[in-house]
Amino acid sequence: MNDPIVYLNGEFIPLSQAKIPILDRGFLFGDGVYEVIPAYGGKLFRLEQHLTRLEQSLRGIRLDPPLAPAEWRQVLNELLKGECDQAVYLQITRGAYPNRDHAFPSVIQPTVFAMATPLAAGSPQPAKAITCEDIRWQWCHLKTINLLANVLLRQQAIERGCQEAVLVRDGLVTEGAASNIFAVIDGVLTTPPKGPKLLPGITRDLILELAAAHGLPHQEREIQASELTRAEEVWYTSSTRELVPIVELDGSPVGNGRPGKVFWRMYELFQNYKRAYRQSL
Numbered sequence: 001m002n003d004p005i006v007y008l009n010g011e012f013i014p015l016s017q018a019k020i021p022i023l024d025r026g027f028l029f030g031d032g033v034y035e036v037i038p039a040y041g042g043k044l045f046r047l048e049q050h051l052t053r054l055e056q057s058l059r060g061i062r063l064d065p066p067l068a069p070a071e072w073r074q075v076l077n078e079l080l081k082g083e084c085d086q087a088v089y090l091q092i093t094r095g096a097y098p099n100r101d102h103a104f105p106s107v108i109q110p111t112v113f114a115m116a117t118p119l120a121a122g123s124p125q126p127a128k129a130i131t132c133e134d135i136r137w138q139w140c141h142l143k144t145i146n147l148l149a150n151v152l153l154r155q156q157a158i159e160r161g162c163q164e165a166v167l168v169r170d171g172l173v174t175e176g177a178a179s180n181i182f183a184v185i186d187g188v189l190t191t192p193p194k195g196p197k198l199l200p201g202i203t204r205d206l207i208l209e210l211a212a213a214h215g216l217p218h219q220e221r222e223i224q225a226s227e228l229t230r231a232e233e234v235w236y237t238s239s240t241r242e243l244v245p246i247v248e249l250d251g252s253p254v255g256n257g258r259p260g261k262v263f264w265r266m267y268e269l270f271q272n273y274k275r276a277y278r279q280s281l
């Protein structure tokens with residue numbers, strides 16, 4: 001049986017032996033945060049950006065970082081197995097305490113868990129999506145483990161034969177159930193601005209960086225949900241899925257119903273960037 005080595009509270013142990021107390025606040029209250037960091041060629045990708053976001057999430061839930069950046073690096077690198085593409089999952093909860101009480105206990109040890117899993121590679125699979133009302137809370141910029149709304153929204157998409165839900169709040173596109181959203185509107189690559197309504201995606205930022213570096217017209221601005229019906233292209237992005245073209249939205253084709261030319265250009269730039277990173281050092 002596959003029993004990978006994982007990290008739990010300072011120890012590297014087989015997954016089958018990794019146990020936490022039942023009164024952990026992550027289990028009781030969803031009181032914790034997480035990160036998912038891809039690794040290519042055995043090297044963690046955009047690690048600094050992921051660690052910065054982790055710190056922002058921890059600060060957002062008023063939890064002191066249990067490890068320093070150099071210690072995170074060491075733990076996460078230790079989990080990588082060989083040079084295959086992997087994703088490291090890292091979760092920190094406020095920890096376990098004998099009483100179930102909403103208030104923060106005055107003294108408590110956070111629970112830190114991390115594991116690496118293989119990352120499926122391959123050419124991008126065009127996806128279908130539905131739009132859904134964004135029913136999540138108002139601090140979506142924090143990467144917390146409270147994912148029930150995201151889970152229900154993604155499941156709604158799956159049960160309609162789709163891969164992703166595009167979330168809409170007050171008539172504006174926010175993000176996907178587990179991704180950021182880009183649209184090509186009048187030839188301009190467009191994504192909603194950062195703020196509490198969406199997670200500041202690391203892949204999102206890289207795509208904007210690549211667009212700027214290679215002279216692709218792009219902008220960060222609010223996108224009306226109604227604009228998606230006339231968008232030439234719509235994509236979603238995340239660390240594990242990279243960039244995925246949405247070719248059908250709410251049952252209607254996006255553009256000509258095939259991945260568009262801006263998508264293919266960005267896909268090439270993204271793969272070139274990854275290749276260069278793999279070969280660096």
Ligand SMILES: Cc1ncc(COP(=O)(O)O)c(C=O)c1O
Pocket residue numbers: 036150175176177178179180198199200201202203204237238239240
């Ligand atoms: C809600 C949400 N938005 C956006 C993203 C994309 O973020 P990143 O590119 O950092 O993976 C994710 C990733 O899982 C997510 O869950």
